[in-house]
Amino acid sequence: MPTTEAAHSSRRLLWYVLLLALLIGSGLFYGAWRVLWEPNVAVSPYGAAFLYIRTGTGYAAVLDSLRQHELLRNQSTFEWLAEQRGYPRLVRPGRYRLNPTYGNNDILDMLLQGKQDTLDFTLNAFKYKPQLTQQISRQLEADSVELRKLLNDNTFLTRRYHLDTTTVLTMFLPGPYRFFWNTSAHQFLDSAAAVHRRFWTRQRQQRADSLGLSPVQVHVLASIVQRETAMKEDKPVIAGVYLNRLRRGMRLQADPTLLWAIGNFGVKRVLNKDKLVDSPYNTYKHKGLPPGPITSANRQSLDAVLKPAAHQYVFFCARPDGSGYSDFAETFAEHKQNARRYQHRLDSLGIKR
Structure with missing residues (x-):
């Protein structure tokens, strides 16, 4: 009889251990799910959420932007996983679209691979150079001061585009363009020149x-x-x-x-x-x-x-x-x-x- 009671006691203990292990495992799985895959992008009533990372800035600026614009539901879980995946040392500039379904792992995959969102905009007709630089600097990271400098550099324009500071304005065709947000002034000019070349069949x-x-x-x-x-x-x-x-x-x-x-x-x-x-x-x-x-x-x-x-x-x-x-x-x-x-x-x- 004591042997039978001991056996029942052992079985109950085993079930308790298994149940505890299951609970612990479930808790760990839930915790991992929250950190890795639970949607962590704050839903905005103003449409898609974007994270802008300026060229030359680091991890602290990324965290500050996320916090300031309230882009995440839980920033602490993002920061923990970012540290584990080494993101603070691998920040890439750009304009990143934060899908509402993205968890921390999805966000970090995108940031680490530099899969930034492209920006579509229409270049409107302009009459003077300042109107061009204003249009571009409002929509791209390209520095307006640098763009003005290049547009007034006769040596640069002649060597690169065979135009001068007056005729360079013929290089820009109004219409739709597609760029990465962190396009530089040089890159913008090269892209405009490529569109111009394609027009001149x-x-x-x-x-x-x-x-x-x-x-x-x-x-x-x-x-x-x-x-x-x-x-x-x-x-x-x-x-x-x-x-x-x-x-x-x-x-x-x-x-x-x-x-x-x-x-x-x-x-x-x-x-x-x-x-x-x-x-x-x-x-x-x-x-x-x-x-x-x-x-x-x-x-x-x-x-x-x-x-x-x-x-x-x-x-x-x-x-x-x-x-x-x-x-x-x-x-x-x-x-x-x-x-x-x-x-x-x-x-x-x-x-x-």
């Missing part, structure tokens, strides 16, 4: 040659066409007007070039005093194209110059109906009538400038 180059224009000159003329009209149908016609003037040795007399020179594109009515501005961009004074573009020409405007409409027009004027289209003329007498109607329209609206 052999066919486009041949069209420019047939017009007697270099790619830079096409960009400059396209920038004027773009400032003259937003109407797709009118762009090839206006391009044809300016090409006719160039062939006949006439001055372009393009109002948008005056506005660029005086720094005021809000002017609706160009005055005679504007035509006296001392600038190589004053196409009322100087024959030929201005030395550089007056805005970053888009693909539509560039192709309008490369495929101009064939006609004999050498004058045009905005229509008085406010439609945005233009009236075209072959003679100055016709043009004066068109211009008079447009001036009457401005007078009726009380527009003096």
Whole structure:
């Protein structure tokens, strides 16, 4: 009998040990799950969460950013695992998208491998260099001071892109771009140059040659066409007007070039005093194209110059109906009538400038 009771006691003890081991194991598994795989990204009501790590910063800056922007649910478990995996010594810069389902292990896999998120943005048309640098520095890590320095370094631009500090603005095509956030100023310029090279196919180059224009000159003329009209149908016609003037040795007399020179594109009515501005961009004074573009020409405007409409027009004027289209003329007498109607329209609206 005592033997039987001892056996039962031993079995109960074994079950207790097994149950305790199971509980301990479950606890350890749960603890490991929490540290490694439990989703640890704080859900934001403002959309996707991103961790930005600036070039040259270290682990302390990463922790400070995580804490300051409240990106994690439990930062202590992240810090513990980061230490175990050696992340403090392997910080890589970039813009990292934190998926709400990511646990600490997923986050660290991404950070250690440098799998940063790409950034899509649209480069809007700009007229002056500061507008370009502002656009870029607002969206990329690229330093605006460094970018301005490169854009004004004639030796660098000539050696690397065969452009100068004025014509370099022809290198930038408005439209969608994709970059890593930590793209440097040099890398941004190289990427813009690559997009520009892809645009200038052999066919486009041949069209420019047939017009007697270099790619830079096409960009400059396209920038004027773009400032003259937003109407797709009118762009090839206006391009044809300016090409006719160039062939006949006439001055372009393009109002948008005056506005660029005086720094005021809000002017609706160009005055005679504007035509006296001392600038190589004053196409009322100087024959030929201005030395550089007056805005970053888009693909539509560039192709309008490369495929101009064939006609004999050498004058045009905005229509008085406010439609945005233009009236075209072959003679100055016709043009004066068109211009008079447009001036009457401005007078009726009380527009003096």
